[in-house]
Ligand code: NAD
């Protein structure tokens with residue numbers, strides 16, 4: 001085992017992947033964990049309720065762009081895992097300005113504090129979307145960034161700033177690029193929670209375009225274990241893909257495949273799928289090659305059918321968690337359902 005730590009600063013730890021990472025880290029590592037999160041619509045203290053009384057856990061509500069606060073927290077930590085981001089492509093199409101501020105300015109603020117306070121290692125949580133879509137084959141870590149949405153462009157910008165801090169200032173940085181992640185506590189605006197909760201409520205499920213887009217679905221536990229592996233053993237200055245590699249195994253799944261699997265699990269009819277206009281600039285296919293991370297000893301544990309069944313069950317049992325969120329998600333859902341109808345969209349703004 002490579003690096004070890006005492007105190008991790010986890011940004012965005014009240015969101016989907018960050019909160020799952022906090023739970024797993026407290027359960028499996030002896031570290032103290034400090035979460036910095038400003039609780040946007042996607043941040044939710046309910047995601048951290050079961051660790052809130054753990055003496056090794058601290059929650060700080062604040063913005064990653066608050067240099068004074070970040071500097072103070074960084075002085076007390078020896079490692080940063082940076083999850084905080086505006087994370088939804090559809091929202092970035094509606095208005096990308098906050099994406100640039102959070103992703104680029106926020107990351108720069110954290111890097112500067114990490115450098116000044118001499119943290120041992122800075123981990124940037126990035127995404128396969130920075131590679132843009134790939135028609136065939138897989139994206140590898142050395143491929144040039146070619147993002148195509150405001151979300152992925154701002155994530156790619158953040159990756160470049162991280163690399164610059166490694167080269168210019170010698171900061172020990174590592175970057176992870178995860179694929180589409182699913183599991184408990186995912187905000188009901190992304191495909192799987194939208195589909196599962198709409199199906200549970202008997203509402204139509206919007207399918208953008210022809211539904212033949214391909215994503216490499218990765219369970220959040222496998223994603224978090226990949227991040228943990230890179231945190232401890234990743235080489236300074238390097239990036240690591242984290243994906244389920246379904247494509248490589250010949251099991252590429254279209255959105256329609258995934259949605260039908262959800263409906264099968266819930267015993268609902270396929271006519272709940274409602275084809276709507278396509279997302280502008282919609283990336284057709286993502287696929288990752290993950291040999292570099294597998295060489296560090298990581299592998300996925302949860303096959304998609306098992307992970308999906310558990311996730312569907314979680315949403316079926318946790319209406320208390322997602323019902324209050326659906327109201328806010330409603331505007332985005334309305335927007336999504338009407339991608340094809342510019343007049344309706346203009347009227348709704
Ligand atoms: P999420 O939207 O569920 O959570 C984001 C969290 O960041 C929220 O708790 C929010 O309050 C917080 N946050 C946002 N802006 C902030 C700011 N300025 N200061 C402090 N906190 C702020 O996102 P997620 O799906 O958990 O994604 C986490 C990270 O993983 C992101 O960087 C995302 O780009 C990356 N990622 C996500 C996926 C996926 O499929 N969800 C896949 C690969 C990579």
Ligand code: TYD
Pocket residue numbers: 088089090180189190191192194205206207208211213214215255279336
């Ligand atoms: P999403 O969960 O938004 O993730 P990303 O855009 O980051 O890949 O969308 C996953 C795929 O599902 C993407 O091809 C868009 C599509 N999609 C729908 O067809 N309907 C929906 O309601 C949503 C939210 C997404």
